[in-house]
Amino acid sequence: MMKEILKILQNDARTTTKQISAMTGRPGTEVTRLIKEAEKDRVILKYKAIVNWDKVEDEQVWALIEVKLTPEKDVGFDSIAERIYRFPQACTVYLISGTYDLFVLAVGKSNHEIADFVSQKLSHIEGVQGTVTQFVLKRYKEDDEIVDGKEEVKRQPVIL
């Protein structure tokens, strides 16, 4: 049941307890309890809207940064990753397999801000060996949502 509730909320975080109760056939009290439990255990980390900033006046620039690290003795990559993700510009940080070690999705108000983040902050962190930065030119799909929207396919209103 927890998985079912999480799937529903992941799809639309605004789904109310009453709606989830109707969709699962479970009492509202049980749904409320499970959601509170998931929030407390940090299974649900946050509720947020996925915003298409291209339609908003303020400029936003995203960059995908691959980071090569020299792991620290006894702690591996974790403490370096923490020093990186504490920067507000680093909105997503993953440890990855392959040639590079960390994947960072950075956001800034301009190319200059991203460049500054990489050269003045990221590169200076002890343990960071090198970086490769790629700027996002266009967002096609964001977190399971097609950005430009699909053309609605019309169905026949009545099919017997």
Added chain:
Amino acid sequence: MPTNPRGQRRKYPISQRANQISPSGIRRFFDLLASMEGVISLGVGEPDFTTPWHITKAAIESLEKGQTMYTSNLGMPELRQELSRHLKNHYSLEYDAGCELLITVGVSEALDLAMRAILDPGDEVIMPDPCYVSYEPCVVLAGGAPIMVPTNEENSFEISAADFEARITNKTRAILIGYPANPTGAVMSRDNLAEIVEVARRHQLLVVSDEIYAKLVYGVEHTCVATLPGMQAHTILLGGFSKTYAMTGWRVGYTAAPKEIIAAMTKIHQYTMMCAPTMAQVAAVEALKSGEDSATEMVEDYNRRRLVIVKGLCDIGLSCFEPKGAFYAFPSIKRTGMTSEEFAEKLLTEEKVAVVPGSAFGQYGEGYVRCCYATSLADIEEALVRMKRFVDRHHKEV
């Protein structure tokens, strides 16, 4: 100018057989709906999902490679092999891909072929009422006579063995059933089905089983008729991809049956359709190979909406037996005192919500409406709000 059998002049020579099929009993409702804008339609009868991309992509790639020719009349060998594997894995049924499977243009064509293959003029086919609108016409077009068996809410719209047996005559050729069912959402229990087939076996009748909604079941198991002991040799199994994989427009389905029946159906098929659309067959292969996860996700989504609509209809005061299959709810509107058609027309004009009158599906659908929940939750919720207003308003007038 040609004349009809009564000696009256008619403009065009329409056959008696074509005239024999009743036009839709709810033509007026359709015409009204077509004239309106901004309607929330619960009258749709197909998934609101588009075909999973990997399936569409496989078809596109086949077109790019130039696979635009006819296939074998029986259907692509690869599709029949994959289907044979699928039926073995899911039902432990062994069908010879070479002679016991026929790929058709949807279950619609499979049904038509089956009737034309097995019926002689005057042969009777027993079926439940209400039922899918094509059953009666397909029997009539094949020269047969449909015999309707009433079903009702009290027995969850499952046809009973006793009612079935009571209607068997020396002209009866087959029973035609479709579970999970359109329009009721009913699923036949294994025990009830076992009783039905026992009657069929005793009277040496074929069972034609339309299982297009086989994968759309909620909290219950679907029983494939051919899996019941000894039934594979007496069942014409109709199945497809339209509802499971959201492939309604592709027009591809199949029949699994004893080879003599497949041979007869193929003879008709080869002279009328030649073969199912080639690119649709390619898509069907991909669906069978890799479409299970997508299908499961769709069923989970339908289930959420099913729970919402059934609870919503009951809260409004429209008694609705719990549908365990397909994507239809079939609530009773008897408490309003209106006929199904009246209810549907007034709901449409007053609240701009479209539901299908149950009478469109047979005499015993009167007093019910079919609500399809293969539509967005937002639309379902809004439709329920409007229906509540409507029922409250009209309930006071009764």
